Amino acid sequence: MALTPKTLPIPSTKTIHLSATSTEYDIHIGQGLLSTLHPRLQKLAGGKSYRPFLITSPNIWKLWSKQVRASFPEAESPTVLFLPPGEKHKRLPAVESLAEQLAQHGADRDSILIAFGGGVLGDITGFLAAIYMRGIPYVQIPTTLLAQVDSSVGGKTGVNLAAGKNLIGSFHHPRAVFADIALLKTLPPLELRSGLQESIKAGIIADPKLFAYLEQNNELIANGDPEALTKVVTASIKVKANVVAKDERESGLRMTLNFGHTLGHAIEAATGYKKLLHGEAVAWGSIAALHVALARKVIDPDTFARMANLILSYGPLPRFKATASDLVALTSSDKKTRSGRRAFVLPTGIGSTEIVYDVTDEELTAAAESMLQTMRATGVKPS
Amino acid sequence: MALTPKTLPIPSTKTIHLSATSTEYDIHIGQGLLSTLHPRLQKLAGGKSYRPFLITSPNIWKLWSKQVRASFPEAESPTVLFLPPGEKHKRLPAVESLAEQLAQHGADRDSILIAFGGGVLGDITGFLAAIYMRGIPYVQIPTTLLAQVDSSVGGKTGVNLAAGKNLIGSFHHPRAVFADIALLKTLPPLELRSGLQESIKAGIIADPKLFAYLEQNNELIANGDPEALTKVVTASIKVKANVVAKDERESGLRMTLNFGHTLGHAIEAATGYKKLLHGEAVAWGSIAALHVALARKVIDPDTFARMANLILSYGPLPRFKATASDLVALTSSDKKTRSGRRAFVLPTGIGSTEIVYDVTDEELTAAAESMLQTMRATGVKPS
Structure with a gap:
């Protein structure tokens, strides 16, 4: 039967x-x-x-x-x-x-x-x-x-x-x-790797164990091993669910999920939402955010390097065309702006963050410029 | 200065x-x-x-x-x-x-x-x-x-x-x-009188004092006396606010505000939302709902007459073209239908209601037919 x-x-x-x-x-x-x-x-x-x-x-x-x-x-x-x-x-x-x-x-x-x-x-x-x-x-x-x-x-x-x-x-x-x-x-391999950038973000802002797992199992994960992906997806969702449970309407903590997204969104806008996948834009945006944190000394150079390397190791990331000032100009319409103040998420270590409101356009431009240098050195032709 | x-x-x-x-x-x-x-x-x-x-x-x-x-x-x-x-x-x-x-x-x-x-x-x-x-x-x-x-x-x-x-x-x-x-x-006088039909509804479903005030001060109110209107508006809003406070998402009590609206909406649909003002359609819909209540003997003929007379006294109400079965067919797409069951509000006296789910198409058609008879007898040419 x-x-x-x-x-x-x-x-x-x-x-x-x-x-x-x-x-x-x-x-x-x-x-x-x-x-x-x-x-x-x-x-x-x-x-x-x-x-x-x-x-x-x-x-x-x-x-x-x-x-x-x-x-x-x-x-x-x-x-x-x-x-x-x-x-x-x-x-x-x-x-x-x-x-x-x-x-x-x-x-x-x-x-x-x-x-x-x-x-x-x-x-x-x-x-x-x-x-x-x-x-x-x-x-x-x-x-x-x-x-x-x-x-x-x-x-x-x-x-x-x-x-x-x-x-x-x-x-x-x-x-x-x-x-x-x-x-x-x-799922096309490129989309898988791009999506993993949000898991990297989850690790950076809230989960050192996930961060280490992503570091240590790059090949397994990026090749789509189901067991490894189950672990990564579960840990990533836990980070998100935990944040949402505490701040459903994004009055504070939930903004930390926006790490890498201020410039990430600007990159997407600068490239007409066509050339880069969302995760790829967030990856570059994260690198820029890391540069802000490094310049402010809220993270040390070693932590910066581990974070940036993890992001790049799930690449290769594509090149795109935009100047630092273009990108900064495009951040001003971000929804995270309230009465003209721009909320910006900085990592303070692996698994911890702070939200600041005083990142100046000059700081952001310098950080975007540093990110663009990395892009020129490591970026690949968009597929 | x-x-x-x-x-x-x-x-x-x-x-x-x-x-x-x-x-x-x-x-x-x-x-x-x-x-x-x-x-x-x-x-x-x-x-x-x-x-x-x-x-x-x-x-x-x-x-x-x-x-x-x-x-x-x-x-x-x-x-x-x-x-x-x-x-x-x-x-x-x-x-x-x-x-x-x-x-x-x-x-x-x-x-x-x-x-x-x-x-x-x-x-x-x-x-x-x-x-x-x-x-x-x-x-x-x-x-x-x-x-x-x-x-x-x-x-x-x-x-x-x-x-x-x-x-x-x-x-x-x-x-x-x-x-x-x-x-x-x-506000054009016609729009004022049409709007007052929602105040009459508020009186019928929840406020005998408002009902009596509307009966006794028809001329003052319909002519737009500010003091009288302030009283009517205040009392009407109180009814609505009280219902909304108890049932914000319309899981029960709030449906009582829908009195007269099941057929009212059908009349608006049948006339392409053009010929009648909303309050006028609700007025005719209310008369039909009163006929359902009368036929079921949940209100006595005296109460029916007081309610119907109050509605008509804030007219004259316009005629429209539709058959009873047209109107009943048009009620089936009403949002108040859940899994095919139609919620219907019946007055049980001045200021009290019940919600029933078993009004048949036959009952509704008979009530609509009675309403159409009143319309043919008292309705005026739409302006």
Whole structure:
């Protein structure tokens, strides 16, 4: 007798419980979570009826639709809606189009959205869930390392304006996150390494053990060993979940997650959000931030070197075209600016940080210049 | 020596404090609040610097810009952004356009939006505040009676989809509401009377005294007597604030505010949101709901007559074209439907209600038919 999907055992996974002010939920990390999606959603719904709507991109669906479908009894299979891949679709018209489709399919407050894709798709789907009928539940199934270790956790959702990235959005937490390590098998190696830059960030700001593990297992991790990746993803998510639990709305501590992102975002803006992957831009931004810390002597040259080397060891990082002053000028529209004051995250050692508000444009320009020197020396041609 | 705007005394007003789970704020009702806007915003900001952005429509600004400007020292005058009037602009592209303008003017999380207009403008501005940089503060200065007694209070914000009204939105409470009765002087009489239908609703569902006051002072109120309107607006807002305080997210009690709206929304949909004012559609919807209650004998014929007469006495109400079955078919997309069950609010007496889930299409069709008979007998040509 064949097993029905319902009776498949749920394989053992690591679970991180995120308990914040407004909500709490579990983040599951493991291999093959996809095949148990249906019983997991049933558990989440607590026996109540719910209608699943899965939002994904055509290329991801081509790779994984069989596994997803196999988890559901045919009658309960999710309605699938598509979003073309790419940052350029991360805008309000895409949200409106998906919302119209939800309405046409009769989605209501007892429906649940499933964000099945990378960070952009997760941000859009989370935002759609935040504003459809003033908020409906959703879960995240991140398909990239970057989305698994960063964007799928923490409830930040949103889209871009022409005037800047993520200027439109909501805090809306998923009901659960399923980080299936098996999904990373089909990820291009460059995307994997780029995503690992956010894990390096997690190590730098909050987890010396993760930092050391990344140093010591570079080859295993960068080559996508599932066991090693499970460890890295779990530790990275723990850092993020811990920060979000303590500062859900980014009034303080959560800003530390922004390490490397002030100039990282500027680099993305300077290159039209096209030439570099997010993790690559953050890597260069982190190096610049390290230079600020070094110049201020909040870290010593040895710590600087260990941090910079770890970042570069998960490269090679691509070159890009921008001057230091261009980049500094582009930091002024960052959302982390409040009434003109720019919050800046400095590491004070491996696993510790401080937030300062007095980094001057001159300091930042000098640090960006030092970073650009490293780029000219070590950067490779963008692929 | 001339008085500076800052030193003008704040005239006495009625203040209702709304304390809900997620937030609390004051709703001020009085005459001439506009002239004290600047000191009031300063008080709200608690001495912190803030940048005001006022969102309004050109026609409203033409009438009241002088008073608003006079309240502010010139250097602190709000940046004014315009939204064309009308429900057809209550869509995501209008929100996106305003958000781009905010970003271009450097609005950040320490900015405050001022929604200065009717219900549509308040809904859009509130939603813009909800999603710009994942949420910034705003205040409501409703310029219509409908917006004063209903939409400006309670934190429901949003826009329409092609598929239906208010299908996109957020719960995002204002920091304060300023209901300036003086603004109603320039309101067309028809809009005033239409808005009063929401006050009648408040009386029916929760306030016998307000109900009686509306019965006994019809002429004074409908002719816009400021004292009488202040009483009606205050009592109506109290009903709403009390309900919202107890059930912010509409899991139960708040649904009672939906009395008359199930068929009211259907009538608006059937007439393309053009022929009837919202209050007029709700008035007919209320009469239909009363017929359901009468048929079920949850109200006696005398109570039915008092309620129906009060509604009709603030008419005349316009005729419209739709069959009972058209209207019932249009109720199925109502947001109050959950997993196919339709919540329906029935009055059980003056000032009390019950929510039922078992109203059948047949009952609703019969009630709509009775309402249409009244309409054919008493309805006037739409103006």
